[in-house]
Amino acid sequence: MDSITHTLFGLTLYGTVDKKKLDKKHKQAYLVTAVGASLIPDIDVVSSFWDTEGMYQMWHRGITHSIFLTPLWALFFSLLCLLLFKVKDIKLFFLGWLAVIIHTTSDLFNAWGTGYLEPVSSIRMTFGTIPIVDFVLWMIMGIAYIFSKRKRTKSPLYFRMAWMFIILHFMVQTIQGVFIYSQYDENYDQVALSAGFIPWTYSVITKKDEEVSIFSDSLFQKKREQYVLHSSEDANLDMLFDKRPEAKTLYDWAPFVVLVDDDDRIGLYDPRFYRNGQSFLFEYIEKNN
Incomplete structure (x- = not known):
């Protein structure tokens, strides 16, 4: 709290x-x-x-x-x-x-x-x-x-x-949260729950292979898929962990993370805190540095 x-x-x-x-x-x-x-x-x-x-x-x-x-x-x-x-x-x-x-x-x-x-x-x-x-x-x-x-x-x-x-x-x-969680648990490799600010509403974050999906769900409405994120599971994180020890801490701390590996940067973030296109728990390094 x-x-x-x-x-x-x-x-x-x-x-x-x-x-x-x-x-x-x-x-x-x-x-x-x-x-x-x-x-x-x-x-x-x-x-x-x-x-x-x-x-x-x-x-x-x-x-x-x-x-x-x-x-x-x-x-x-x-x-x-x-x-x-x-x-x-x-x-x-x-x-x-x-x-x-x-x-x-x-x-x-x-x-x-x-x-x-x-x-x-x-x-x-x-x-x-x-x-x-x-x-x-x-x-x-x-x-x-x-x-x-x-x-x-x-x-x-x-x-x-x-x-x-x-x-x-x-x-x-x-x-309510446990009941909603149970609806996803058998269908995905990993599942995490995050309560919304509106009572009895939840974000359900799921991961299967390289796909992370974030749903909005409650007992009183149909689930709605908000985001579908790609996780680069084959990314080599050694350099990231060496230059940004915070990234290794986040990797160990979070239930699961989304790995980013593109032309510009390599990093990872906690999808439970993903809002409006980004997560405030995001650790990365620029590849051109």
Whole structure:
């Protein structure tokens, strides 16, 4: 998910806490823990500043998003609150733990995926059933906030209800996505799913031999072929990987790629992010250089 959504997740999680009997320092500690722990896995973005080997694609959403690291992040915020606010409360640990789990698990549902099981497994896990920016989630959390301001005494209830609707939304989107995926799985060598910004719509990316096709599909409309792409599977990628290590990282990171080998350049791109004639995850070199 994007940083705004993760921040809103943290604020919504903080909203579920009954704060009537909490003093100012406890409220601050709970807020810092809920929001901070909801964002902390994305601290890996700083790795881009020292990445000289083209590994950022692997580092981002890598080990910091591991489910095995979640209790350590929770412990970090417990110690931080003890240092900053002199607050020692076991509930802060569990709040932080839940916030980090929500972050790492929700990212599984995006096409980008995460290293959820690192370091046990380097496989990038992704379901592709929820868009990175999901306005339905924003709407659910926004409605909870509006109602909480009208009836402050029931504020935690509204935010807890919001989490129920968030879970329901994830379930409905994912069940539909899995069903649509299953319609393609037996007919192609490789299949990937990417949720659209419009609820219950999906892009299905398929590969068979040298042909990559991208379909728009949902349970409520007939599938529509959007793009047919050619992948030069016989291309020699040694020079590309030597000059652009980012290309090797992308090759290993993506479920599958489209290989480009023409008169001008050699490269590869991730077709899951193909829009308007190009993918924003495209690594290549010019042949005349």
